[in-house]
Amino acid sequence: MRLDNQLWESKYREAVDRLTREEAQWRAVESVLRQLVASLTRAAHGAHDQVDPHIERLSAALTGGPADAMVLETLSNSLRDALEGLATRPLRSPEDRAIPITRPQRGEYGSSVQSAMHRLVDRIVVQPKLADRANDLRRDVADAGDLVGLATCGDRLADLVNEQRIGMQREIDALQAVLRHVASRLDELTQYMARELADQSTGEANGQALDASVAHEMRLLGEAVLEAEDAHELRERVNVGLETIAACFRDFREREGTRLTAYRDRAEKMRQRVEQLETERNALQRSLEREHELAQTDTMIGMPNRLAYEKRIEAAYESWLTTSRPLSIAAIDIDHFKSINDTYGHTAGDAVLRVIGQALLKHVRPVDFVARYGGEEFIVIFDGADEAESLQVSERLRGKIQHLAFHASRQPVRVTASIGVAQFRPGDSPQAVFERADLALYTAKNGGRNRCVIG
Numbered sequence: 001m002r003l004d005n006q007l008w009e010s011k012y013r014e015a016v017d018r019l020t021r022e023e024a025q026w027r028a029v030e031s032v033l034r035q036l037v038a039s040l041t042r043a044a045h046g047a048h049d050q051v052d053p054h055i056e057r058l059s060a061a062l063t064g065g066p067a068d069a070m071v072l073e074t075l076s077n078s079l080r081d082a083l084e085g086l087a088t089r090p091l092r093s094p095e096d097r098a099i100p101i102t103r104p105q106r107g108e109y110g111s112s113v114q115s116a117m118h119r120l121v122d123r124i125v126v127q128p129k130l131a132d133r134a135n136d137l138r139r140d141v142a143d144a145g146d147l148v149g150l151a152t153c154g155d156r157l158a159d160l161v162n163e164q165r166i167g168m169q170r171e172i173d174a175l176q177a178v179l180r181h182v183a184s185r186l187d188e189l190t191q192y193m194a195r196e197l198a199d200q201s202t203g204e205a206n207g208q209a210l211d212a213s214v215a216h217e218m219r220l221l222g223e224a225v226l227e228a229e230d231a232h233e234l235r236e237r238v239n240v241g242l243e244t245i246a247a248c249f250r251d252f253r254e255r256e257g258t259r260l261t262a263y264r265d266r267a268e269k270m271r272q273r274v275e276q277l278e279t280e281r282n283a284l285q286r287s288l289e290r291e292h293e294l295a296q297t298d299t300m301i302g303m304p305n306r307l308a309y310e311k312r313i314e315a316a317y318e319s320w321l322t323t324s325r326p327l328s329i330a331a332i333d334i335d336h337f338k339s340i341n342d343t344y345g346h347t348a349g350d351a352v353l354r355v356i357g358q359a360l361l362k363h364v365r366p367v368d369f370v371a372r373y374g375g376e377e378f379i380v381i382f383d384g385a386d387e388a389e390s391l392q393v394s395e396r397l398r399g400k401i402q403h404l405a406f407h408a409s410r411q412p413v414r415v416t417a418s419i420g421v422a423q424f425r426p427g428d429s430p431q432a433v434f435e436r437a438d439l440a441l442y443t444a445k446n447g448g449r450n451r452c453v454i455g
């Protein structure tokens with residue numbers, strides 16, 4: 001009987017363990033499915049006005065904490081009904097969706113969702129420490145084979161944006177801490193100044209008190225001289241008067257001595273404080289300059305990044321508005337770069353990007369500015385050059401890229417680039433000129449690649 005009990009007990013334990021394991025597994029599966037549905041709803045949002053409210057309700061239920069299975073089922077049924085109700089009505093085209101798209105549609109990007117996400121990833125400028133992740137994501141979006149792959153990329157993009165936000169908040173907090181520190185030091189300085197002013201008045205008061213005492217004693221002495229009846233008495237009175245005046249001076253010196261010692265102590269402390277503040281300020285300045293430089297550098301290639309381009313073009317545009325100097329840009333995109341990645345791997349692709357980036361840096365003119373715009377796209381600012389001159393330099397750059405001697409397994413690998421050139425015209429904004437250069441770039445692509453086109 002005891003044996004039976006033990007047997008049941010162990011069986012019961014086994015069953016509980018198994019159920020616990022299974023429950024954990026199902027929870028994990030459920031969580032993945034919820035994430036997947038959330039991602040797919042994100043991808044599908046914007047496709048049709050009639051479907052959007054159902055998608056929004058489903059997304060809200062998925063993101064607002066653990067949702068009840070029945071609620072989810074009801075919501076997903078109503079979404080299915082709405083989708084069935086659409087029957088043959090066309091979905092809204094991707095161009096109409098509320099995604100900030102600046103570049104024209106490129107057929108090769110594959111599905112519209114992929115294209116939109118590609119552009120979205122291309123547009124975000126992240127902190128240096130997140131740059132590698134953003135580059136990986138950019139690559140994975142371009143290579144995603146289906147909607148599930150894209151949905152995962154969507155989740156990663158959301159994580160990236162979130163981390164960027166948290167990182168920025170951290171930087172703001174750190175900056176606020178520095179500001180608080182500086183404010184407290186300034187406060188000390190102000191208190192010091194106030195104390196010094198008060199001290200100065202004490203010094204003046206001491207001086208005035210001495211003046212008054214000496215004047216009083218002199219008056220007494222004058223009277224004594226008049227009143228003295230013989231030389232002896234006169235000497236006595238003068239002696240007492242001088243003694244009193246000397247005591248006034250001694251008293252004054254003592255008080256001033258104490259005051260000056262305290263003043264010197266405070267002044268020395270304040271000098272040390274100011275010196276410390278200066279050291280801290282210099283360190284902060286250096287780290288800010290470093291941060292600034294890092295934020296504008298593409299660390300993979302070691303050249304200015306898109307943020308640097310945006311700052312530079314803004315400055316060039318401002319001066320273009322006030323002078324008659326011409327200003328042009330060129331958008332450079334490596335041809336069939338995906339196939340380089342696919343054939344030789346991403347590491348080889350990265351190396352190609354590095355070599356091309358360095359070649360561009362080497363061969364642009366000293367007055368030109370080149371940056372990696374994102375992915376396999378570079379951008380050059382030709383300050384002071386019109387489109388004809390910029391085209392000429394662009395042709396030279398295209399030739400340099402074409403003649404870079406890439407090899408794989410001892411076989412030469414031909415790498416070329418297409419370039420779109422555009423000059424600023426009256427009424428243009430930097431964005432408008434970029435779009436013209438980008439459009440010209442696609443014309444170059446469509447025209448057979450490895451060429452320069454003016455937009």
Ligand SMILES: Nc1nc2c(ncn2[C@@H]2O[C@H](COP(=O)(O)OP(=O)(O)OP(=O)(O)O)[C@@H](O)[C@H]2O)c(=O)[nH]1
Binds near residue numbers: 143336341
């Ligand atoms: N190795 C590497 N690949 C990148 C990087 N950024 C983007 N890519 C890849 O660049 C490729 C861009 O492909 P597409 O936009 O289809 O263009 P493409 O193959 O160059 O074709 P065309 O531009 O039409 O000539 C994708 O495969 C991305 O993965 C990067 O930092 N490193």
